[in-house]
Amino acid sequence: MIRTGGVQQIARGLCQIMGREISKGNFNTNISQMTPRGTLQLPWSSINSVRTMAVLPWPFSFQPRDFSLPNSSWGSDMRRLYEHYNSQCEVETDDGEKKWGVWRRLPSYNRSLKYATGGVYLSKIIQSKARLFTRNIREQGAGFEYVVFVNKQEQKCVCVFQAGHLLEGPPGHVHGGAIATMIDTVTGTHATYLSGPVMTANLNINYRSPISLGSTVLLTCSLDKKEGRKTFVSCQVTNTDSSKLHTEATGLFLSITMGHLLGG
Numbered sequence: 006m007i008r009t010g011g012v013q014q015i016a017r018g019l020c021q022i023m024g025r026e027i028s029k030g031n032f033n034t035n036i037s038q039m040t041p042r043g044t045l046q047l048p049w050s051s052i053n054s055v056r057t058m059a060v061l062p063w064p065f066s067f068q069p070r071d072f073s074l075p076n077s078s079w080g081s082d083m084r085r086l087y088e089h090y091n092s093q094c095e096v097e098t099d100d101g102e103k104k105w106g107v108w109r110r111l112p113s114y115n116r117s118l119k120y121a122t123g124g125v126y127l128s129k130i131i132q133s134k135a136r137l138f139t140r141n142i143r144e145q146g147a148g149f150e151y152v153v154f155v156n157k158q159e160q161k162c163v164c165v166f167q168a169g170h171l172l173e174g175p176p177g178h179v180h181g182g183a184i185a186t187m188i189d190t191v192t193g194t195h196a197t198y199l200s201g202p203v204m205t206a207n208l209n210i211n212y213r214s215p216i217s218l219g220s221t222v223l224l225t226c227s228l229d230k231k232e233g234r235k236t237f238v239s240c241q242v243t244n245t246d247s248s249k250l251h252t253e254a255t256g257l258f259l260s261i262t263m264g265h266l267l268g269g
C-alpha cells in the first residue's frame with residue numbers, strides 16, 4: 006500500500022528531473038532548482054551519505070552518473086552540437102553577469118525516480134534491477150548516446166543522438182526500433198516538460214532514409230497543440246545540418262496521475 010505522501014513525492018521527483026515543481030496541484034516551471042551550469046539541484050544533496058561521496062567523481066562515488074554529459078565515445082559531430090546548444094544555456098550580460106539562455110540541458114540518469122526521490126518509494130513500484138531502457142548499456146558509445154536540450158520559449162526541444170554499434174538493424178544502419186525508441190524518449194520528454202507526467206498513447210512514424218550506424222543525428226521536437234489531457238508533439242530526425250530528413254513522427258501523450266503508474 007502506497008501512502009498519498011509517497012505518490013506525491015514520486016510525482017515531485019519526476020517533475021524535479023524535468024525542471025518543474027508541483028504547486029497546489031499545478032505544474033510550474035522552476036528554474037531555481039537548476040544550477041548555472043544547467044544541471045538540477047536535486048534533493049539527495051541534503052542526504053549526508055550522498056553528500057560525503059559527492060566530492061568523488063563518477064564512477065568512484067555513489068553520486069548518479071549524468072549520462073547527458075560528454076564522454077570519450079562522442080564523435081566530433083556529437084561534441085560540436087553539444088557545445089552549440091550548451092553554450093546557449095547560459096549567457097553573459099554586458100556587465101559580466103551570467104544569465105540563463107534560451108536552452109536548458111536536461112540531465113539524464115538511468116534510474117530517474119530513484120535518484121529524484123532518494124529511492125525511498127522506488128522499491129514499491131519498480132524492481133531494484135530496473136533501468137531506463139536507453140541508459141542500460143554499460144559500454145560507452147555502444148548504444149544510445151544522446152543529450153536533450155529544451156527551449157521553453159519556443160516550446161521546442163532538440164536531441165543530439167549518436168547511434169552505437171549495438172543498435173544495428175539493416176547491415177551498417179540503425180534499427181527502426183532503436184529510432185522509434187529515441188523518438189518516443191525525446192517526444193515523451195518534451196511532453197513531460199510541457200505538461201507534467203504523461204504516457205505515450207500513440208506514435209506515428211515514417212522512415213524516409215536510413216541512418217548510418219555510428220552517425221550523429223538531430224531529433225527536433227515541437228509542440229503541435231494541447232487539448233485537455235492530450236499533448237500532441239511532432240518530431241523530425243535529420244542529419245546534423247538538417248539538410249537530410251531521416252524520419253518524421255507525431256506523438257500523442259496523455260497526462261496521467263502517478264496513481265496510473267501505481268495501478269490505481
Ligand SMILES: CCCCCCCCCC(=O)SCCNC(=O)CCNC(=O)[C@H](O)C(C)(C)COP(=O)(O)OP(=O)(O)OC[C@H]1O[C@@H](n2cnc3c(N)ncnc32)[C@H](O)[C@@H]1OP(=O)(O)O
Nearest residue numbers: 022117189190193194197203204205206207235257259261
Ligand atoms: C524522466 C524520464 C523521461 C523519459 C521519457 C520516456 C518516455 C517514454 C514514454 C513511454 O514509452 S510510455 C510507455 C508506452 N505507453 C503505454 O504503455 C501507455 C499504455 N496506455 C495507457 O496507459 C492508457 O491507454 C493511456 C494512459 C494512454 C490513456 O488511458 P486513459 O484511461 O488515461 O485515457 P482514455 O482511454 O480515457 O482516453 C482519454 C482520451 O484520449 C484519447 N486516446 C486515448 N488513447 C488514444 C490513442 N491511442 N489514440 C488516440 N486517442 C487516444 C481517448 O479517445 C480520449 O479522448 P476524448 O477525451 O477526446 O474522448
